[in-house]
Amino acid sequence: MQRIPLTPRDNWQQRVESVGLTFHTLENGTPYWDESAAYHFTAAEIDTLEAAGNELQEMCLAAAQHIIDEKRYAELDIPESAIEAIEWAWNNEPPALYGRFDLSWAGAQSGQPPKLLEYNADTPTSLLEAAVVQWHWLKDMPSSLVSYKPDQFNSIHERLIEAWKRWQGKTVHFSGIKGHAEDEMTVLYLRDTCEQAGVKTKSVCVEEIGWNQREQHFVDLDNERIERAFKLYPWEWLWGEEFGKHLDRDCIQFIEPAWKMLLSNKGLLPVLWELFPGHPNLLPAFDSAEPLGGRYIRKPILSREGSNVSWVEGGVVVEENGGKYGEEGFVFQSPADLPDFGGNHPVFGVWVVDHEAAGMGIREDTRRITGNLSRFVPHYFT
DSSP states (O other): OEEEEOOOOTTHHHHHHHTTOOOOBOTTSOBSBOOSEEEEEOHHHHHHHHHHHHHHHHHHHHHHHHHHHHTOGGGGTOOHHHHHHHHHHHHHOOOOOEEEEEEEOOOGGGTOOOEEEEEEOSSOOOHHIIIIIHHHHHHHSOGGGSSSOOBOSBOHHHHHHHHHGGGTTSEEEEEOOTTOHHHHHHHHHHHHHHHHTTOEEEEOOGGGOEEETTTTEEEOTTOOBOOEEEEOSOHHHHTTSGGGGGTTSSSOEEESOGGGGGTSSTTHHHHHHHHSTTOTTOOOEESSSGGGTTOEEEEETTOOTTTTOEEEETTEEEEEOOOSOOTTOEEEEOOOOOOOBTTBEEEEEEEEETTEEEEEEEEEESSSSOOTTOEEEOEEEO
């Protein structure tokens, strides 16, 4: 694995906008989509990352079964009102669509396997960048820059379309937060893949979802019944909405299903380590810092995009992100040996579609804690 400096394409901003990426530059003018470099892998390294994604998915499903069987919901700060919906969804197996494992790895040369940092199992973003934008970038690369024929760990787009086909003949509503440009971009992309699968779709913002008391079902602004809905909105937030008190019913099928609350939660990490101690793709993780001594990463159970994550060395916080999380409790994870490419620390997001690894997107930062402003850098393998 290498980080290769490259010259960005002419008019790269217009090129990425043409395939749907409108959020490509940060407010300070620096690129979020950064094609001034790319990560080069061998085919064997891609096989390693794909195998890690598939192995971790199986382990996470086993952990979810364990949490349900042993009623360990309180450890994950799962509200009692959500338990019935989680167990109903788990036992009735409404399909899940996608997720993203964030892994730390220094490549085959390190002699170490990829390590799980966390699982974004409910509302993962940076999907369009991974599925479409970096694929178009690869097709535009001059052959003189890459010997042989470069390829990419990326069948995300095709796999999404295939997964949506199970809803052919039905309507899927697509929901996100009104006015949130980045989320809207992701929802619009997923809606497009759904339509390419031959499924009828309709848009409704989360804030616009209503409840028909007389008919006892959810409705959109046209008073049309919502029978199934993709929502780019965390499950723990849904329970706080006005219609949240009706979520324990089986009158609507959400994508992702309610049992994803168990996997999108950092409380999953200690459970995984307990069930699979010493597994090569896991980092030691506990519900207290004591087993890790004075060196650990403290993560809020429900944190997103690195918010309120702290890196502790010798009992002293050496790096942290701000945010609004933490009241729900923390987990403590052993630090990963982060790769360092000229001061850049990549995190490898392995995407899972329909329970199988389907591709990868890479975020990098000069800081050791990846956040919502970390850059997206494309990749290829030969």
